[in-house]
Amino acid sequence: MRSLFRQLRLLFCALRYGVRLIWLTAPEHHKLHWFVSLASRMRDDARLTASLHGALPRLAPLAAAFAQTLATRPDLAAMTLHDSIEALEHFDAPLTPDALDSALHAALGKPPQTLFASIDPTPIHHGWCEQTHIARLALPLNGHRTVTLRVLRADHIEEVDEDALLLCVVARWFERFSRAARTLQLHDLALDLRNDLQHRFDLRAQAANMSQSGHQLERNPRVVVPDVIWDLCTPHTLAVQHIDSVPVTDIAGLAGHRINATRVAVHLVEVVTQQAFEHGFFHATLDARRIAVSIEPPTLGRLVFAGSTLMTSLSSPEREFFVHGATALFQQDYGRLADLHSAAGHVPAHARKEQIEAELRTRSEAHFANSADARSAGDLFHHLLHVVQPFGGAVSPRLAAAQRAFAQAEELARTIHPDVDAWGIAERTLAGIAQRDLDHRGWIRRLSQEFPHLAQVAPRVPQLVFHYLQHHAKTPGIHGAATAGPRTGVVAGLIREQRRTRALLIACALCGAALGAAAILHGF
Secondary structure (H helix, E strand, O other): OHHHHHHHHHHHHHHHOOHHHHHHHOOOOOHHHHHHHHHHHHHHOHHHHHHHHHHHHHHOHHHHHHHHHHHHOHHHHHOOHHHHHHOHHHHOOOOOHHHHHHHHHHHHOOOHHHOEEEEOOOOOEEOOOEEEEEEEEEEEEOOEEEEEEEEEOHHHHHHHHHHHHHHHHHHHHHHHHOHHHHHHOHHHHHHHHHHHHHHHOOHHHHHHHHHHHHHHHOOOOOEEOOOEOHHHOEOOEEEEEOOOEEEOOOHHHHHHOOOOHHHHHHHHHHHHHHHHHHHOEEEOOOOOOOOEEEOOHHHOOOEEOOOOOOEEEOOHHHHHHHHHHHHHHHOOOHHHHHHHHHHHOOOOOOOOHHHHHHHHHHHHHHHHHOOHHHOOHHHHHHHHHHOOHHHOOOOOHHHHHHHHHHHHHHHHHHHHOOOOOHHHHHHHHHHHHHHHHHOHHHHHHHHHHHHHHHHHHHHHHHHHHHHHHHHHHHOOOOOOHHHHHHHHHHHHHHHHHHHHHHHHHHHHHHHHHHHHHHHHHHHO
């Protein structure tokens, strides 16, 4: 209902400012020049500008906030959606202590004083729709007393969803009247934007992502993932174990705690590579604000992935393609990589292998010619995936997201330590993953995945073979009676062996029963 009111308000504002009248007033053959002149005059009219600035927040608060921020920070235009949303910190002040108590009471269903001994009123981070506080529990939960508490502002989340829904409606209007809009599939793009926004504020899903990531990395000595406090997780709150840490790019802070920055940079590239291409479950957004380094004695020097809870997954075929494709690319085996692209369906069936191989060679050889400090594995992986575009092919968005995550990790590692050999680290790590896929560990893993199916099929194999041979014995093949005789003999032999085995089993059972009875009688 509220979205309907928003649409009516949009229509009202459009009629109020006379869009149709302006269009009809414009000269028939000079509409574009006339609109440009009108726009320049409107820009110089202070009164009209003030009126439009007053109308925009009523139409779409999120769009208005982003427009105001973009006016002062043009660099946001090149950022991702999540970065741009987080940059709206100045648009609204943090919640007051009373408002924070009310929000927590509504989210948790009970007064926060019954759960928390204290909550720091100053947030360690706040955006337009959320803020994060450090809190101390009244009673320990899961062995933890201090937690990091993330709180969503429900009213702002609702406005964001309404803005995204309104954008979908406008996109559908454009598609009805514009062929270019239908070609661009604006409505699908708007739906993807709305889904991305909903995922960004889905705290339950983010808690599950962090929990699974913690299980996968719990034995990794290079990283620590905070425990999720599920009793305090709701659709509007997320509570995790608090770990004292310093930002990953705070070189002075790392040195002050005697943490080797070079080792941190190496561990960052290794962990992200293993997450994406061995586990197939990786962080979709990586930057200096979302990664820290622990300074607590038990986990000193470990990477902390507490602020990065948006995850993406790769399927087994996607993961195997990237691992073995990257290994072939590092070995400059372009023919093998072209075969992998064809087998994965990334190129049309009519695409010729030698053309893909030549395109790979053209794009990649320059990277191998660079010096070690100028090489970029992230750029090389970009060519690995996007080499299929000239042939009308494409890779999955998840593979592209994995490549971007690695490129972000490589860039961040170079920020920490400019001389880090990300190329060599990626080559060694991916070669190790490929080796584990092909040796006995890979075979054991694949067999363990097939065992549930084998447990159902294996006992039926003799019966299936018997029925198959019996069926072919009754229906001779194209060679007629010449082939029927041998098959009949095989079936007769199987029947005799089956009867003999059955008799042997019955005899064994009877002997066992007789021995058991004799033992019982002898005992008496």
